[in-house]
Amino acid sequence: MAKSEKIPEATITRLSIYYRQLELLEFDGYRMVSSDKLAWLSQGNPAQVRKDLGYFGGFGVRGVGYDVIDLQAQIKQILAINRDWNLGIVGVGNLGSALLQYHNFSERGFKCVAAFDNASDKIGKVLPSGLKVMDIRGLDSAIEEFDIEIGVITTPPSAAQTVANLFLKANVNAILNFSPTRISVPECCLVQNIDFSVRLDILCYKLGREIVN
Amino acid sequence: MAKSEKIPEATITRLSIYYRQLELLEFDGYRMVSSDKLAWLSQGNPAQVRKDLGYFGGFGVRGVGYDVIDLQAQIKQILAINRDWNLGIVGVGNLGSALLQYHNFSERGFKCVAAFDNASDKIGKVLPSGLKVMDIRGLDSAIEEFDIEIGVITTPPSAAQTVANLFLKANVNAILNFSPTRISVPECCLVQNIDFSVRLDILCYKLGREIVN
DNA sequence: CATTGTGAACTCATTCACAGCG
DNA sequence: CGCTGTGAATGAGTTCACAATG
Numbered sequence: 001m002a003k004s005e006k007i008p009e010a011t012i013t014r015l016s017i018y019y020r021q022l023e024l025l026e027f028d029g030y031r032m033v034s035s036d037k038l039a040w041l042s043q044g045n046p047a048q049v050r051k052d053l054g055y056f057g058g059f060g061v062r063g064v065g066y067d068v069i070d071l072q073a074q075i076k077q078i079l080a081i082n083r084d085w086n087l088g089i090v091g092v093g094n095l096g097s098a099l100l101q102y103h104n105f106s107e108r109g110f111k112c113v114a115a116f117d118n119a120s121d122k123i124g125k126v127l128p129s130g131l132k133v134m135d136i137r138g139l140d141s142a143i144e145e146f147d148i149e150i151g152v153i154t155t156p157p158s159a160a161q162t163v164a165n166l167f168l169k170a171n172v173n174a175i176l177n178f179s180p181t182r183i184s185v186p187e188c189c190l191v192q193n194i195d196f197s198v199r200l201d202i203l204c205y206k207l208g209r210e211i212v213n
Numbered sequence: 214m215a216k217s218e219k220i221p222e223a224t225i226t227r228l229s230i231y232y233r234q235l236e237l238l239e240f241d242g243y244r245m246v247s248s249d250k251l252a253w254l255s256q257g258n259p260a261q262v263r264k265d266l267g268y269f270g271g272f273g274v275r276g277v278g279y280d281v282i283d284l285q286a287q288i289k290q291i292l293a294i295n296r297d298w299n300l301g302i303v304g305v306g307n308l309g310s311a312l313l314q315y316h317n318f319s320e321r322g323f324k325c326v327a328a329f330d331n332a333s334d335k336i337g338k339v340l341p342s343g344l345k346v347m348d349i350r351g352l353d354s355a356i357e358e359f360d361i362e363i364g365v366i367t368t369p370p371s372a373a374q375t376v377a378n379l380f381l382k383a384n385v386n387a388i389l390n391f392s393p394t395r396i397s398v399p400e401c402c403l404v405q406n407i408d409f410s411v412r413l414d415i416l417c418y419k420l421g422r423e424i425v426n
Numbered sequence: 427c428a429t430t431g432t433g434a435a436c437t438c439a440t441t442c443a444c445a446g447c448g
Numbered sequence: 449c450g451c452t453g454t455g456a457a458t459g460a461g462t463t464c465a466c467a468a469t470g
Contacts, residue, residue: 008461009415016414020394034429043395046429047463054431062430062469079414080421094311099409101307104393108410150416174416176409180317181233182256190419192412196312196389197321199405201229201292202222203363203387206403208293221439247451259451260441267453275447275452 011052012079017042018049019075025068034065084109088148088172090163091155092117092125092133095178099154100127113146118159136166143170150174157181164191224265225292230255231262232288238281247278297322301361301385303376304368305330305338305346308391312367313340326359331372349379356383363387370394377404 021041025033035053039046053059053066059074060066076082087105089096092115099105100112117123118136125133134142142148151167153160153175160179167175173189180195234254238246248266252259266272266279272287273279289295300318302309305328312318313325330336331349338346347355355361364380366373366388373392380388386402393408 006460010461012415012418013411015418016408016411017395019414036429043397045463047432047465048461050429050431051462058431060430063428064470065429078418078421080417081414085413085417085420094314098307098311102409104410105413108413110410110413149420150413174420176412176416182230184256190416192416194407194409194412195229196315196407197317197323198226198229199389199407200298200318200321200323200363201232201294202225203389203403203405204293204298205225205228205291207298207362207387208291219438223439249451258441260443260454261439263452264440264454271453273452276450277448278451 007055014052015075022068022072030068032065033068084111086111086113086148087150087152088114089152090116092122096154100129114142139166140170152176154178220268227265228288235281235285243281245278246281297324299324299326299361300363300365301327302365303329305335309367327355352379353383365389367391
């Protein structure tokens with residue numbers, strides 16, 4: 001019952017996954033779902049589903065399950081995705097460009113409101129979305145103007161720390177870092193790393209083991 | 214000493230990160246590094262560094278540290294990234310196209326050797342890399358021809374499971390899944406998910422908490 | 427009576443602390 | 449003497465098992 005126990009980050013990850021399954025369930029016309037079914041769909045364990053949800057309150061009905069619509073609303077509220085968030089992307093290379101057009105972001109309320117680069121041949125270019133690439137030197141004022149809340153780094157690794165510092169100076173203290181390096185930031189700043197090659201390395205490690213064994 | 218203890222996946226993740234720092238250390242001219250320094254660079258704990266490395270053998274010299282070059286070689290061997298791996302990418306949208314040109318992959322020995330889509334306006338198109346987009350219906354034979362070992366899914370979520378099944382049928386049992394959905398595969402198949410919006414949801418959750426508290 | 431909610435048990439991962447060694 | 453390697457201690461996260469209940 002919303003006891004302020006420490007909540008594992010893995011729980012938050014799973015809530016996000018449950019949420020997606022709930023969308024599909026609603027689409028398929030389900031009104032209620034059991035922890036058993038939700039766990040199965042999310043490739044998890046029913047006890048875990050109940051415990052995860054239990055951290056935030058008793059959303060279920062004993063003997064029946066969880067209301068598909070209601071639980072979506074609850075999770076949206078918990079994850080604070082019941083509103084839009086403004087993203088600013090730094091680094092308009094291949095990956096940055098892809099993210100700027102990525103439907104999955106806009107559909108889910110993540111709005112790319114500004115794009116920055118330091119290369120003169122990119123600055124001023126108008127992207128397919130209609131957004132004009134801005135000079136990184138204007139980051140500070142743009143953050144205020146566009147109310148950017150989350151910074152996205154899609155630069156080469158050598159520039160990542162510099163960009164992070166710029167975000168920090170401009171009071172953006174949530175960063176999604178796609179560059180394959182760890183940036184160092186003060187306690188107050190939230191970072192999520194998405195490092196493709198670490199993921200590939202893990203696959204290779206396991207593939208390597210398999211072949212050996 | 215290579216005791217076949219169970220090794221945490223987190224250890225593998227960290228090895229990948231240590232490896233990157235070792236590259237930088239070598240570049241900066243360092244010959245030796247202590248667990249203390251490597252931990253600091255990798256934003257971890259020195260005891261953890263030693264334990265992680267200890268799972269695979271005693272690579273260090275007491276009183277001195279680890280040889281920067283030698284440790285790189287050891288980690289490459291452990292992660293099985295001391296050779297190239299062939300990737301096949303399915304879904305030549307924004308993200309897929311970005312990955313196909315992503316330098317970080319090719320530099321690290323991950324070779325995109327084939328690209329597939331099901332949209333007739335994409336099939337046959339020649340990508341900047343020189344690769345020609347193939348019809349997904351030719352996946353099976355292409356996998357053999359190009360010796361594809363790792364399948365990359367960059368399709369919309371609705372197609373992800375279908376693509377995964379195609380990979381499985383063609384005996385590709387390592388998948389990097391960028392679609393924001395969980396695919397279900399048999400035990401023998403390795404999957405790594407890279408789900409951008411889950412990462413963003415985590416940031417939002419924490420941002421939401423901060424504002425409240 | 428099926429299914430939730432949750433303390434207790436358990437499993438897995440991290441950190442400590444120090445013996446071992448170059 | 450300094451730093452590694454590692455068993456032991458701690459801490460975190462998951463699963464069990466069952467009482468509570470609509």
